[in-house]
Amino acid sequence: MLDTRKLDVLRAIVEDYVQTREPVGSKALVDRHRLGVSPATVRNDMAALEEEGFITQPHTSAGRIPTDKGYRLFVDQLTDIKPLSGAEKRAIATFLQGAVDLDDVVHRSVRLLAQLTQQVAIVQYPTLSRSTVRHVEVVTMTDTRLLLVVITSTGRVEQRVIEMPAALDDEVIGELRARLNSAVVGQPLIDAATRVAGVPEQFHLVDQAVVAQIVGIFAEAVADNRTDEKVAIGGTANLVRFGEDFDLSIKPLLEALEEHVVLLKLLGEASSPSLVTVRIGHEVPHDQLAATSVIATGYGPGDQALATLGVVGPTRMDYAGSMSAVHAVARYVSHILADA
Amino acid sequence: MLDTRKLDVLRAIVEDYVQTREPVGSKALVDRHRLGVSPATVRNDMAALEEEGFITQPHTSAGRIPTDKGYRLFVDQLTDIKPLSGAEKRAIATFLQGAVDLDDVVHRSVRLLAQLTQQVAIVQYPTLSRSTVRHVEVVTMTDTRLLLVVITSTGRVEQRVIEMPAALDDEVIGELRARLNSAVVGQPLIDAATRVAGVPEQFHLVDQAVVAQIVGIFAEAVADNRTDEKVAIGGTANLVRFGEDFDLSIKPLLEALEEHVVLLKLLGEASSPSLVTVRIGHEVPHDQLAATSVIATGYGPGDQALATLGVVGPTRMDYAGSMSAVHAVARYVSHILADA
DNA sequence: GTTGGCACTCTGCAAACTGGAGTGCCAGGC
DNA sequence: GCCTGGCACTCCAGTTTGCAGAGTGCCAAC
Numbered sequence: 209m210l211d212t213r214k215l216d217v218l219r220a221i222v223e224d225y226v227q228t229r230e231p232v233g234s235k236a237l238v239d240r241h242r243l244g245v246s247p248a249t250v251r252n253d254m255a256a257l258e259e260e261g262f263i264t265q266p267h268t269s270a271g272r273i274p275t276d277k278g279y280r281l282f283v284d285q286l287t288d289i290k291p292l293s294g295a296e297k298r299a300i301a302t303f304l305q306g307a308v309d310l311d312d313v314v315h316r317s318v319r320l321l322a323q324l325t326q327q328v329a330i331v332q333y334p335t336l337s338r339s340t341v342r343h344v345e346v347v348t349m350t351d352t353r354l355l356l357v358v359i360t361s362t363g364r365v366e367q368r369v370i371e372m373p374a375a376l377d378d379e380v381i382g383e384l385r386a387r388l389n390s391a392v393v394g395q396p397l398i399d400a401a402t403r404v405a406g407v408p409e410q411f412h413l414v415d416q417a418v419v420a421q422i423v424g425i426f427a428e429a430v431a432d433n434r435t436d437e438k439v440a441i442g443g444t445a446n447l448v449r450f451g452e453d454f455d456l457s458i459k460p461l462l463e464a465l466e467e468h469v470v471l472l473k474l475l476g477e478a479s480s481p482s483l484v485t486v487r488i489g490h491e492v493p494h495d496q497l498a499a500t501s502v503i504a505t506g507y508g509p510g511d512q513a514l515a516t517l518g519v520v521g522p523t524r525m526d527y528a529g530s531m532s533a534v535h536a537v538a539r540y541v542s543h544i545l546a547d548a
Numbered sequence: 549m550l551d552t553r554k555l556d557v558l559r560a561i562v563e564d565y566v567q568t569r570e571p572v573g574s575k576a577l578v579d580r581h582r583l584g585v586s587p588a589t590v591r592n593d594m595a596a597l598e599e600e601g602f603i604t605q606p607h608t609s610a611g612r613i614p615t616d617k618g619y620r621l622f623v624d625q626l627t628d629i630k631p632l633s634g635a636e637k638r639a640i641a642t643f644l645q646g647a648v649d650l651d652d653v654v655h656r657s658v659r660l661l662a663q664l665t666q667q668v669a670i671v672q673y674p675t676l677s678r679s680t681v682r683h684v685e686v687v688t689m690t691d692t693r694l695l696l697v698v699i700t701s702t703g704r705v706e707q708r709v710i711e712m713p714a715a716l717d718d719e720v721i722g723e724l725r726a727r728l729n730s731a732v733v734g735q736p737l738i739d740a741a742t743r744v745a746g747v748p749e750q751f752h753l754v755d756q757a758v759v760a761q762i763v764g765i766f767a768e769a770v771a772d773n774r775t776d777e778k779v780a781i782g783g784t785a786n787l788v789r790f791g792e793d794f795d796l797s798i799k800p801l802l803e804a805l806e807e808h809v810v811l812l813k814l815l816g817e818a819s820s821p822s823l824v825t826v827r828i829g830h831e832v833p834h835d836q837l838a839a840t841s842v843i844a845t846g847y848g849p850g851d852q853a854l855a856t857l858g859v860v861g862p863t864r865m866d867y868a869g870s871m872s873a874v875h876a877v878a879r880y881v882s883h884i885l886a887d888a
Numbered sequence: 889g890t891t892g893g894c895a896c897t898c899t900g901c902a903a904a905c906t907g908g909a910g911t912g913c914c915a916g917g918c
Numbered sequence: 919g920c921c922t923g924g925c926a927c928t929c930c931a932g933t934t935t936g937c938a939g940a941g942t943g944c945c946a947a948c
Contacts, residue, residue, distance in 0.1 A: 233910050246922050251911070269910045269928045308769075309707050347683040347699060355699060359687060365697070365705055367649050429648075444784065445802040462785040573941050586891055591942070609898045609941050 210260070216243060217253045218262055219286045222274050226524050231271030276489035279501070279523060283486050287528045292536050296324075304540050310334070310363035314440045317517065317541050322443025324533040327521035328461070330471055330504075333438040334362040334514040334545065335478075341392045341400055344426075346385040351375040356426055360397055362514060362545060368429045372418055380415050384422065401427035437468045443519075450522050460496035461520065470494065474520065478506035478513035481538045484531050489523045499523055503530050507538040509546035517541070550600070556583060557593045558602055559626045562614050566864055571611030616829035619841070619863055623826050627868045632876050636664075644880050650674070650703035654780045657857065657881050662783025664873040667861035668801070670811055670844075673778040674702040674854040674885065675818075676770075681732045681740055684766075686725045691715040696766055700737055702854060702885060708769045712758055720755050728766065741767035777808045783859075790862050800836035801860065810834065814860065818846035818853035821878045824871050829863045839863055843870050847878040849886035857881070 220241045224232040234247040234254060243250065254272055257263045262278035265271075274282065292300075303320055307313040314331050321329035345357040352375055358366045376384075387407050392400040404427055408420040444465065447458045464470045473493055479485055487493075487502045501523045506513030518534055560581045564572040574587040574594060583590065594612055597603045602618035605611075614622065632640075643660055647653040654671050661669035685697040694710045716724075727747050732740040744767055748760040784805065787798045804810045813833055819825055827833075827842045841863045846853030858874055 231910090235910080247910095248922055248924095249920085252921085255912080265911085267929065269912095270930075271910065309709070342689060343687040343695070345685045345687070345697070347685070349682060355683070357685070357697065357699070357705065359695060359697070359707075363707075363709070365707055367699075367703075367705055369649070369703070442806065445799065445806055448797075448799040448802060457788075459785065459788040462788060466782065466785055571941090575941080587941095588891055588893090589889085592890085595943080605942085607898065609896080609943095611941065 210256075213243070213245070214253045214257060215281075215286060216241075217250055218257055218274070218278060219282060221254075221257075221263060221272055222278065222282045222286070225273050226526055229524065231266055231273050233271035236271070274524075276491065276523060279488045279527070280491075283488065283527050283531075287531075289484065289532045289535055290528050292532055297536065300324075300536055300540050304537075304544055307544070313363075313541065313544060315442075317537055318440040318442035321517065321519060321533060321537050322446065324537070325519045325521070325526075325530045326443070326446055326449070327519040327525065327530060328444055328446055328465070329442045329517070329519050330475060331440045331442075331517040331541075332472060332475060332478075332515040333440070334364065334508060336360060336362075336364060336366070337398050338396065338508075338512070338514055339364070340394055340396050344385065344388045344392060346381055346388070348378070348381060354381070354422065356422070356429065358397075358426075358430065362509075366429060368425060370422055370425050372422070374418055376415065376418055380411070380419075383411070384419060388423075388426065397430055400430045437472060439468050439471055441465055441471075446521075460494075461500060464494060464497065472516075474502050475504045475516040475518055476502075478508070478516045479504075480513055481505055481507050481511055481535075481542050484535050485518075486527065486531065501525060501527075503527070503534050505534055505538045507542045507545070509542060511542060514545075550596075553583070553585070554593045554597060555621075555626060556581075557590055558597055558614070558618060559622060561594075561597075561603060561612055562618065562622045562626070565613050566866055569864065571606055571613050573611035576611070614864075616831065616863060619828045619867070620831075623828065623867050623871075627871075629824065629872045629875055630868050632872055637876065640664075640876055640880050644877075644884055647884070653703075653881065653884060655782075657877055658780045658782035661857065661859060661873060661877050662786065664877070665859045665861070665866075665870045666783070666786055666789070667859040667865065667870060668784055668786055668805070669782045669857075669859050670815060671780045671782075671857040671881075672812060672815060672818075672855040673780070674704065674848060676700055676702075676704060676706070677738050678736065678848075678852070678854055679704070680734055680736050684725065684728045684732060686721055686728070688718070688721060694721070694762065696762070696769065698737075698766075698770060702849070706769060708765060710762055710765050712761070714758055716755065716758055720751070720759075723751070724759060724762065728763075737770055740770045777812060779808050779811055781805055781811075786861075800834075801840060804834060804837065812856075814842050815844045815856040815858055816842075818848070818856045819844075820853055821845055821847050821851055821875075821882050824875050825858075826867065826871065841865060841867075843867070843874050845874055845878045847882045847885070849882060851882060854885075 220237055221232050224240060234250040237250055238247050254263065261275060262281060263272040264275050266273060300320060304316055307316050314333055318329045318331040339360040339362045341358060342361050343359045347355040349355050352372045354370045354372060356368045356370060387410060388404060391403045391407055395403055404423050407423050408416050411419045447461065450458055476485060484503060484505045489501060490498050492500060492502055499522060500520055502518060502520050504516050504518030506516050508514030517538055519530055560577050561572050564580060574590040577590055578587050594603065601615060602621060603612040604615050606613065640660060644656055647656050654673055658669045658671040679700040679702040681698060682701050683699045687695040689695050692712045692715055694712060696708045696710060698706045727750060728744060731743050731747055735743055744763050747763050748756050751759045790798055816825060824843060824845045829841060830838050832840060832842055839862060840860055842858060842860050844856050844858030846856050848854030857878055859870055
């Protein structure tokens with residue numbers, strides 16, 4: 209039904225349309241590509257492709273543009289993840305190498321991704337749920353105020369200020385620190401809340417009430433997955449191009465970028481870093497973004513997917529280039545996290 | 549030269565133009581405002597105002613629009629910071645009250661500000677330079693890897709991973725922790741680097757080299773004012789309105805929002821929270837943003853200005869409302885920081 | 889100093905027009 | 919049987935033209 213020439217024609221249409229942003233006609237196609245046939249033949253192929261729903265005409269007597277289905281076929285069969293050039297790889301490596309902490313890694317990644325793809329880039333912070341506790345610190349601020357700091361294996365730091373109903377001895381606080389640490393260090397964060405449940409009863413009766421309260425807040429802070437919603441965004445200036453090139457209104461996208469919950473839904477489940485997910489147009493789980501595509505993949509130390517990163521752009525985008533950029537950045541970030 | 553009626557006319561022009569987004573003519577003015585004179589008289593006043601450079605005509609036989617100079621006069625003399633309603637105040641208070649840590653305070657503030665003003669909101673994180681050290685924590689991660697955590701009086705947490713050339717005894721690390729803390733706790737962060745200079749020589753000769761290296765990185769991290777550039781941005785979706793209502797291209801603004809250094813220049817020096825700064829059009833220190841205005845003020849515990857927050861919008865904006873919102877949010881945030 | 893009137897200017901919008909690009913189809917050729 | 923050149927047809931996009939409306943500046947009268 210679709211012989212190789214028709215596939216070639218589809219590929220040519222996608223490539224031209226991505227580049228020129230204009231419906232592409234049969235003549236322009238044979239001029240720009242060595243198809244070896246005449247415009248009339250191409251027209252017949254186009255009619256077949258349109259019949260199958262891979263391309264469409266904005267109006268009679270206009271050129272063709274790919275449909276979402278056409279992009280899908282293009283992505284699935286007609287394009288490979290092209291490896292980046294050595295120079296590009298080196299640029300990525302050196303750019304990310306300089307990061308001093310997790311925040312820095314995330315921010316550098318998002319900038320890099322935005323610059324490489326010329327799209328809007330999104331990087332989710334590594335989820336806390338699958339990381340382990342590295343250290344718990346209890347700091348006295350005033351008599352009745354403590355600061356609880358939890359450091360995780362991915363380098364994230366959670367902190368919480370606690371008001372106590374009564375002062376605690378420095379000694380007791382030292383003991384609390386020790387017991388909390390021995391209860392949870394090395395354990396998955398997700399288990400931490402239950403692991404500390406027994407801590408208060410290890411204390412003197414007089415201190416138990418206060419300790420129980422502190423431990424309660426600790427458990428709460430640790431169970432709180434609000435922080436899983438944390439994301440960094442970059443390349444919003446590229447949105448302007450979307451609006452210009454494109455009839456696409458950038459309003460829904462800007463709104464989505466403000467709503468981190470929505471964003472995370474766009475990025476989708478964290479997949480393996482070696483697997484790049486592409487969602488095209490209506491496949492994106494948000495009605496108002498039917499004209500945008502999302503390219504995403506997971507990342508994390510040792511290839512376990514802790515979080516997702518990716519780019520968002522118009523359906524008419526350079527899929528091959530963006531996919532390889534996303535893939536490469538995810539690999540390097542994973543690498544760095546494994547080191548740190 | 550400018551009698552009160554002319555000033556009234558200017559005020560009316562600004563108000564109408566802000567609301568309707570269209571050049572305002574003499575007839576429309578007398579219809580919408582009780583000026584008590586005829587259109588012809590208003591026309592004479594308009595001619596005078598134009599002569600003085602407060603208003604201008606986009607083209608002959610169009611209505612007038614305020615110039616930057618006109619807005620300036622309006623802001624300086626014709627408008628007062630109108631107090632917010634009780635309901636608004638309560639909304640601000642409850643919305644900010646729920647914050648659990650500094651990050652949360654900043655993010656809530658920026659959202660709130662964006663929502664109140666319907667502009668793009670910017671909140672700078674409290675500068676580290678003027679805050680004091682509350683606690684230093686040294687955490688062993690592996691034999692040759694330490695995590696240094698510095699907690700400041702404004703609730704910010706700085707962390708740095710350190711690779712050591714050789715392992716250190718737990719005892720030595722404990723001593724290091726104690727000596728670092730006693731050297732800098734309660735001291736201004738800005739002095740911390742010099743205050744720890746003498747720490748290494750207090751150690752056994754065998755450990756001095758390694759300790760010196762750690763202290764060096766500590767000093768570096770603390771002196772690093774890279775973190776002063778940290779800002780949160782909200783309400784970017786409101787940019788769409790700017791583009792629509794307005795011939796203003798949002799591109800330079802989006803670019804500025806990506807460049808935190810530029811942003812901070814826009815916000816300007818942190819002023820007292822009771823003093824709201826307004827920069828109008830060409831007064832904004834960025835050529836490409838000649839059609840935008842910035843309203844900013846400082847905030848910080850006890851009215852010492854640690855950082856700046858504000859909004860950015862088209863020169864044609866609701867100055868009175870935005871100024872009061874900026875003022876109110878700065879006050880509440882300062883209040884919360886003083887508490888925490 | 890204020891007002892009503894009047895001639896003039898300029899935009900913004902709609903309708904009409906035209907050139908060009910692209911298609912579909914068909915008959916002829918390899 | 920598939921490919922090709924030719925041709926009539928369609929539709930958009932950009933331009934021109936015309937017109938109504940809004941606003942101004944100026945002047946003479948109050």
